Amino acid sequence: MKYQVLSRIPLKNLMDLKIDFAFKHLFGSERNKSLTIVLLNAILKRTGRNTIKEVTFMKHEFGGEYKEDKQSRLDVVVKTQNEDYINIEIQLANRNDMFKRTLFYWSRLYNSQLHRGNGYHTLNPTITINICDFTLFKEHAHYHSTYRLYEETTLQRVQQSDDVLEIHFIEMDKFLKAWQMGELNPIEDMLARWLLLLGMVDSSKQKVYEDIYKVLGELAMKDIKLQQAFEAWQELSQDPESIIAFESRVKFLIDQTAFIDDAKYHGEQAGIEKGRKEGFQKGMQEGIERGIQKGIQKGIEEGIQEGIKAIVRKMIGKGNSDDEIMELTNLTVEEIQALRQEEE
Incomplete structure (x- = not known):
């Protein structure tokens, strides 16, 4: 052509x-x-x-x-x-x-x-x-x-x-x-x-x-x-010698790229696994700490409620009205009526 x-x-x-x-x-x-x-x-x-x-x-x-x-x-x-x-x-x-x-x-x-x-x-x-x-x-x-x-x-x-x-x-x-x-x-x-x-x-x-x-x-x-x-x-x-050298060079470059890619892949995988383990351990620790804090808070709240109920029972025993108890404890009428029934 x-x-x-x-x-x-x-x-x-x-x-x-x-x-x-x-x-x-x-x-x-x-x-x-x-x-x-x-x-x-x-x-x-x-x-x-x-x-x-x-x-x-x-x-x-x-x-x-x-x-x-x-x-x-x-x-x-x-x-x-x-x-x-x-x-x-x-x-x-x-x-x-x-x-x-x-x-x-x-x-x-x-x-x-x-x-x-x-x-x-x-x-x-x-x-x-x-x-x-x-x-x-x-x-x-x-x-x-x-x-x-x-x-x-x-x-x-x-x-x-x-x-x-x-x-x-x-x-x-x-x-x-x-x-x-x-x-x-x-x-x-x-x-x-x-x-x-x-x-x-x-x-x-x-x-x-x-x-x-x-x-x-x-x-x-x-x-x-x-x-x-x-x-x-x-x-x-x-040129025969150049062909051999060229093919050898191509193989070296391919191997080098593969090595870098392989190292990068395994490095990423190792990093992901390490992050997963550290994240799990941190999550567990944070979960335990949050559970303890939540338990303490819940215990405090329940203790306060029991203390309020004890005071209401005493006020009921002394004949205080529902309005008087509501004003002091912020309980609802229904909650006070339920405690009155327990005392009957």
Whole structure:
């Protein structure tokens, strides 16, 4: 077909580029540097004089403060020709600490620039890009969120820190929903074009979006970088060693997610059971205390009534009238008459 840009591999055999292993090998290699530059310019909306023209891949792994992060992070870190530091990371699952985790790794990358003897003025803009395969911000519908430093009242960026802190979140599920609703134009929107490339294969659902492939295939006839991306993607997806590493990575991520979900489930169940036991014990204790208080109160009330009846009996014995007894005891005529009958 006219738009067919994959000649040697079925679509179902393509690696899911939302798996960090595949993403890093496509966009984190010296060989595909030009693709990385195009993707970064699209995400950061760099045009004209601000365009990223060159990047250097950083060999040092920033972060890894915790053992599980060392094993689970396959991010891409680059430095631009202007010495901006950029970290790109794929996130498959929301561990409910996403924003704090992002700030932590942003700070690590920012802090790593300051060497002994250098002043703070040598610190360069640091950018973090998180491509998330889940909904992170439920309060809004747009899929690309950008955070910077702003003054709260005027909403102006903090002076002399413009772009020092820049954090991007791209939510792929929102993006694909916008695509399905016909809200995107990849012909004019470069970011939409490259995010469609990332979203075309979904390994978790074992699905390939052929409508996306058709559109990208047609665009690739005129977009040489997109065509190169397809070629590199196809080559990566056919390499035996890469296939083994990719499948191993997928298994690790599935096991990690399952472990987190299982721990969360058992934690919730343990919490529910603990709460039930503590609630029962507290309820029992409160019930006993309320019973004692209620018994004491009832005993007092009954004692008062018996005392009143004893006084009424004495007044009856002394010949007091019903009116006199009513005035003193607040008993009704019926209650006094009943006591008179008991005394007869």
